[in-house]
Structure formats: C-alpha cells, structure tokens
Amino acid sequence: MTQRDVVFPAGRQALYEKNRYSPAVRSNGFLFVSGQVGSRPDGSPEPGLEAQVRLAFENLNAILKAAGCTFDDVVDVTLFVVDPESNFETIWKVVPDYWGSAPHPTLTGIGVTWLYGFQFEIKVIAKLPEERPR
Template identity: 40%
Template sequence: MARRALFPAGGPRTTAEQIKLSPGIISGDHVFLTGMTGSGPDGSMPQDLEEQFRHAFDKIGAVLREAGLGFDSIVEMTTYHVGLRDHFERFCAVRADYLSDPFPAWTAVEVAGLRREGAVVEIRVIAATHPT
C-alpha cells in the first residue's frame, strides 16, 4: 500500500526532520496525523490555554488541507492533557468551534507531561480520505 507524507505548505520542517516524523501521512483511505501541540507559528508556547488549543487545531487544519480535507473528515480523535480537569470545559468550547455533527469518536487522556515544555494538550487525529 502506497503512503504519502503530508507537510503543510509554508510550514517549517525543522522539528519533523529533526525527530524523523511526518505531520501527517496518507495510508489507504485514512490520514493519520502526528499529535499536535499548541505552539505558535514562531514555535513559542503561549501561556493562554485557549490560544494553545486554537493553535493545535489550526495546525491540524493545515495538515488536513494539504490532503485536500477539512475537519469534517476526522473520524477519531485522541487528546492528551496535562491538568485535564482544570481546562476540560475550555477545551470543549474551543473544540466546538472546529468540529461539527457527526462528531468524531474521542478519547481524552490525562498525562503527567508532554514533550513540549509548557504544552497542556496534544491532539492526535485520524481522518477519512472520503468523508461522507
């Protein structure tokens, strides 16, 4: 089965090349995205949690667009949270700005920490290449 890596147009490849990953990869009828944290375009991690959440979803959107897809193609989402109960409602409010019915399957997991210093969420998604 052929696979194709996805790198958003104009996005930096430095981290992806450094740690040997693809932001997204098409395999068969699905697109698998690497977990996205909420760092800004300059690589800094905002202190404002809503801003972090929006940056993470915006990066997901950029990878999906590279595959010719939108948020409506997401079929499964796993989110990893530092301090889940402290910000879950705020995260859900931001999430609602990006996703609509029918909503993807979703698992939210509390973790002790994430690779990026200051990150409170990492979002991993799987999208269908032929959304219905």
C-alpha cells in the first residue's frame, strides 16, 4: 500500500483527524485538496454567505501554503453551492479577491441541496512547484 503524503494546515490537524479525512494529499506532482468550507477553528460555520466564502478561501490558502503553493498553482476548481440561483452573485463578487489574474484555472460549479450547514465549498487540484536542485 502506498503511503499518502498528507498536507495539514497549521492548527487544524485535530479537526481533520476528528472527521477522518485528509485536507490535502500530494501525488505525482499534484496537490489534491479536499473541499474547503468557511469553517471556524472549531469546525462551525462562519455566519453570513460572503464571510463564509472568504473564510473558505482563507482555509484553502492555508493548505496551499502548507504545501508550498499559492492559488496561482491551482489548475482545476470545483465549487459546490447551496441554492446557486440565489447565492451565485454574492459568491462571485468575492472570487476576484482570491482568484488572481488570467489565465484562470478550469472551473466546474455544482448546485447542491446540503453542505452540512454550509452554503459554499471549494475543492481544487494544484500543480506542486518543481523542486529546484540545491
């Protein structure tokens, strides 16, 4: 069995262990990041959709940073949105603050009915920076 190369952001390992999943796994030059929501350190939802989206991106960026990446390394994004017809505009006004400049990653948006008390989740795949010879 292959040992998973797991990436944990600072200060949240206990939350992931409690919920029995890895925040991100390195494999074959890529970083596969679990869906991130706007959860506070105790795992509870941040109130308000815009604040929840911002915190989801902050939680995502903490994982990317722990792996030596930034959002510029992201090649694929999947968004999960509760009630996208009502929530899309609020979400999309926050995205430019985190998305960076073109060329942008690929994107799939999925409307869902439930996200464990959250309204927004973002899941990404990033290309890991290549190691430089020392």
